[in-house]
Amino acid sequence: MRRKKGKLRELHKEGFSRRDFLKGASMAVSTGLLATQEAGAATPETEPGVLGPGAVPITLEINGKPHSLKVEPRVTLLDALRNRLDLTGAKKVCDRGVCGACTVILDGRPVYACNLLAIEAEGHHIVTIEGLSTEGKLHPVMTAFVNHDAQQCGFCTPGFVVACKAFLDKHPDPTREDVERGLGGNLCRCGTYAGVREAVLEAAKTLKGGRANG
Amino acid sequence: MAKCKYDWPEASDRRLIGKRINRIDGPTKSSGRAKYTYDINLPGLLVAKIYRSPYAHAKITAIDTSEAEKLPGVKTVRIIQGVGKEIQWAGDEIVAVAAVSEDIADDAVRKIKVEFEQLPHFVHEEDLQQAGDHAKEAGGEKGGDPDKAFSDPDVVISEGFYGIPTITHCCLEAHGNVAEWTGANLRTYSSTQNVSGLPGQIGQALREQGVNVPDNNIETICNYVGGGFGSKFSPDRWGIEVAKLAKAAGKPVKLMLDRNMEMEVAGARPSGYAQIKVAAKKDGTIVAWDSHSWGTGGPAGTTMPPLPYVLNIPNKITRHTSISTNTGPGRAWRAPNHPQAALLTMCALDDLAAKLNMDPVEFFSKNADLAGERAEVYRQELRKAAELIDWQKNWHPRGDKSAGTIKRGLGLSLHTWGGRGHNSNCNVTIHPDGSVEVTLGSQDLGTGTRTVIAVVAAETLGLPVEAIRVNIGDSKFPSSGASGGSTTVGGVSASTRRGSVDALQQLLAVVAPSLGVPADQLVAVDGHIQAKGDAAKKLTWKEACAKLQVKTLQVTGKNPGQCALGSSGVGGVQIADVSVDTETGLVKIHKMVAAQDCGLIIDLKTAESQCYGAMIMGITYALFEEKVMDRATGRMLNNNMEFYKLAGIGDIGELVVHMMTGPGYDERGTIGLGEPPVISPGAAISNAVANALGVRVPTLPITPDKVLAALEKGGAA
Structure with a gap:
């Protein structure tokens, strides 16, 4: 079963953002929580979606362009940007949502890319530092x-x-x-x-x- | 004195030197295009991780890597320290793994099994009495007759305990390297302060460990480094290991430290504590000093900070005890041993001034002669700093007697540093199309090194800054010194000046016949080569360079060399204005001012940035930073950035920097600036807090719990 992208965003906003929590075997747990949240809704999910542990295909919309790649669910958005797409402007420093060196813009909001899984970012508009200067013209x-x-x-x-x-x-x-x-x-x-x-x-x-x- | 051809231009002739000029790599950095070691992605790149000792002191009794080796994606597993080795600090390297991804390398490390025989550890040195066998006498000095001076019935004596704990460098770019072998050649991308010096260190270590590679087969590249602060001079054991992993795997390997290990093993400014007694005559003349200092820099202990600091007190006795602890080894941190010396000295003297009921500005001005040849510099800087903080209006004797629970105070500190230019070679190249480059194996830590090189070349050649291409960050370029001890600006500006002057001289000789003017009557001004006093006889820079035809002109500039272009030795005064909430213990910075000399300033903008940055780093170690060690486990408790606090943008108050320039300063030539302004903030802030509260918080960082404890002992509240 596919996860619902919009709901994953809600999940992030609710504060389930500690990377170590999400990174391990937690995808099932977090989608489980999602299902719980939705239990009162008119059309509840029938079963939780489980991703991984192997790599899954995702498409990330970064700086207005789609990028298709396969990542393990535990891979953070930051690692996907830096290691897979060579978008190295966002830096890995504290790696746990404290220092802001990895800040990217997700649907208009600044977020710590080290604190977000790549799979969570699917379906969202991501802007990185590389997207702010166009054709060498500084923002x-x-x-x-x-x-x-x-x-x-x-x-x-x-x-x-x-x-x-x-x-x-x-x-x-x-x-x-x-x-x-x-x-x-x-x-x-x-x-x-x-x-x-x-x-x-x-x-x-x-x-x-x-x-x-x- | 006769004018030497390399001398810096007279003040009236300087178009660029001393002006506020934007750093030339600013756009590259702010747009995220700057590639740091951490950003290097190569085809087939493997990622390495390290299994590290969980114990502060232990002997390795067994290692089993078989499960890790079986893991799909793992390419190489190497034992760094084998069975029988005694580990001296938690986090020390034991096994390295290279795998196809960071996550798999982490998985593999988790599958490594190491058994240890735990040994007793010692990680707390603040209380000297508990150090036992870990304490070793480490020298001292005696001058004059301190016994007699202290026993004079007419002197006022102040005694106290002061201290500054170990802090960690916390470079935002963790230490690390990428290693790539091409046949017998090794290239490393290294996060380093020492581009030219790294291949020799790497080669020597590899050869000692059986990898036969000559130094000239090794190239180190570092275009951008995300902070060093004194902690990145060596390739470190992990830098050697990554080269061995890459050789074994036949693929490039990246090994960057995880944040927790960056904090635990890759950074440590040694601690400094002291019991100090000082004496002055009733008129405020300082006469005697007695200190017993101690501190740790990990297993190797420490050496004595320069005590008493700045002021050479005529009657003195010092003694230092070095304490070895099972903590990550100490590293140079901006101005090694000076922030410790400043905190210990300036706080002890401030307490003495308070006991004498003297205004500290008056007290330090009165005693400035003890600073020797820079006495007048300190007096000028004290006056300037006092003016900028409005000392006359805002200072009060110790203990803010105003109503309310928020107490305000001012405090000051003095510092000094050397900063003579290091050895530097550069190639200045003028191409027939008029383009210019300066090439040297230096590095820019964010201090503005690239910009300084460009400004000096541009000034000398009569060109705009943008006309100069600066190539640094590759060990195959002409060798230039490591960036440490504030030696870079003096080194690279002098080599660039000499190279540029010589290159211009050669160009003028080529151009002279076509202008019909002797070469020594030609000058380079505003993008032209023209006759002195006859602007009609001129060529544009491009036209002049075209006379080279197909011959590129290249000259090597050196430092040291003919004509002294720099010197050594600066002062510096800082004053802090703080308020302290006596109910919560929170300290807030209102304002800090710095009056700083550093000889001839090349780029005023990046020079001021060094001071602003140093003050902020100083606020951070004064109020927040401490490597907190756990007595029970011997491990660092705050090995992350949520509990190891760095100041944020809202913590710094108003900052004012005044660079001392002009006659009396510029003649000293270039002198380094990286270290001096970071020395005083701890002492200035501690003194301001004491002035506010009427009681001394004896050690940094000045955290709320310590403020409240000090108040409990008796203060203004």
């Missing part, structure tokens, strides 16, 4: 990061840029306090936050200007 957030030197070693930077983009989509006119709250989910070791703070505020202005003109 305004990237330009602002360059202007304010909001990067040193650069390893946290793509995650930060993606998080900033998603943040500004929701908060086009942020205060410094908004920035400090809204980007608290990304960590940097070199200490680039002072530049990031300025960069986000500049990017907000640029993007607003762009909207007004366009």
Whole structure:
């Protein structure tokens, strides 16, 4: 039986996001929970769907293009992006949903790609850092990061840029306090936050200007 | 003094040097296109994982890898440390596995069975009394007559215990390498601070272990490195192992450390604790110092931090005890031993100033002569930093007496570092089409090395920064030093300057006949070669280079070399403004200011970034960081990023950086900046907290529990 894609998204939102929990033999468990959630619905699932442990075919829509691949259910979206599709902008750092270096945008929301299974991402619109600069033209957030030197070693930077983009989509006119709250989910070791703070505020202005003109 | 041809241009002639210039690899990094070692994907790439000791101290009695070997997808299993080996820290490498995917490699590691004879371990060194046999005397110094100075009835004496625990580097890109053999040649992609130095280290280790490969068959590549901070100079045992796995498997292999192991075995700034007694005359003149310090850097213990720090106190006695622990080996961490020395010294002296009822800015200014030749630099920096934090208005004597439960305070610290340029060779190449490249086996840790090289070449050749292509990150390029100890900017800027000056001189000689002007009367300005004082006689840069016809011009620039372009030795002052909630114990940073000298600044923007970054890293170790070891198991308890806290964007307050430049500073030439600004934040913040509370929180990190415990002993609350 096929899983219902939209429902897997609900599952993620409900907070069943600890990767180790999902990664092991947990797919059956999590779909089981899904079935439980649906028990009160008018047309309940008749039996839980079980995937794996072998590789299963999936199609991921990334930066507007479909990518078909076969992954074991335990493979995270981050590993699928990096190791299978060579989309290495999202970085693997904490590998458990703390540092934000792997941030991608899923249906308009920033998510930690290390905390999401690749199979869960099927049927969703995924935008990675690679999708934000087209034909070598930098996204305004990237330009602002360059202007304010909001990067040193650069390893946290793509995650930060993606998080900033998603943040500004929701908060086009942020205060410094908004920035400090809204980007608290990304960590940097070199200490680039002072530049990031300025960069986000500049990017907000640029993007607003762009909207007004366009 | 006679002008030397390589000397830095006079201030009035500098178009680029000292300006705020965007880092040249900024767009590559911010767009996610920069490829780090972790990002290398090669055809047929295998992934390696390591079985590591779960015990802090144990002897290996049996190893069974048969189940792992049988697992489909596993290509190679290698024992790193065999039966009989004594393990000295949890996480040490025992067996390596290479498999077709990371998950299968992990599965295989789980199937490895190792038996141990557990041995007693020791992982806690804060209480010296408990160290027993793990403590070894490790030297000390005596100067003047401390006994006499302390027994003078007219001096004020302050005594205290201070400390700074072991922290881990927590590089966001974990340590690791990719190894690929092509016949007898080995290429490694390595996350390293030492591109030119790695092949020699790898070759030596491989030959010692029976793999006969000459150094010149080894190439190391590192275009981008996701943090090092002093922890990535060596290939490490796992870097040698990955080359052996790749050889055995006949395929390229990637081995990056998992986060928990990055925290446990690949990073450790040694701890530093001390019992300190200091004395000053009633007018504030510091006269005597007595310290007994100790600390650990893992099994090898520690050496004494430079105590007393910055100030050479005339009567002093120091003693250091090195403590060996069963913890991951210590590594250099930005400014090795200096943050420890600053915390111990500046907190002890701040307590003394408080006892004297003296304003710390006045106290340190008064004693600045003890800093020797940089006394005046410190006085200027104290004045500047005090001005930027509005010290006159905001400082109060120890203990915020205002009403309410939130207490506010200011604290300061001084630091010093060397930072002389390392050995560096570079090729400066001018092509007949006018394109220019500078090529050297250096690396850019995020400090702005690429940008500095481009700025120096562009300034020298009269070109825009974008006209210079910088090639670094390959050991086959001309050898350049490791990036450690703030030595890179001095090294690469000097080699690039010398190479660029010589290359230009050769180009001018080629061009001179066609302009009918002697070569020594030509200059490179604004993309042109033109006659001095006669702008009518000129060629565009492109036209000039076309005179090379088919001959590419290449010159090697070196450091050290003729004309001193840099020097060594900086000061630096930082002041923190904090508030402390006496009910919750939480410390909040309002503002931090840094007044920092580093000689001639090449790129002001990336120089300031070094300071901002260092202050943030300093806030992090002052308030959050500690490698917490479990007494019972000997393991690190917070080997992840949710319990090993790094400051977030909301934790840093307002930061102000003032670079000391201009006359008196620029003449010193280039001096490194990576280390100095990271030294003082711990002490400055600790002193600010003491100023707020009226009581000292003796050790970093200043966590709420420690604040409340200190208040319990007596403070402003």
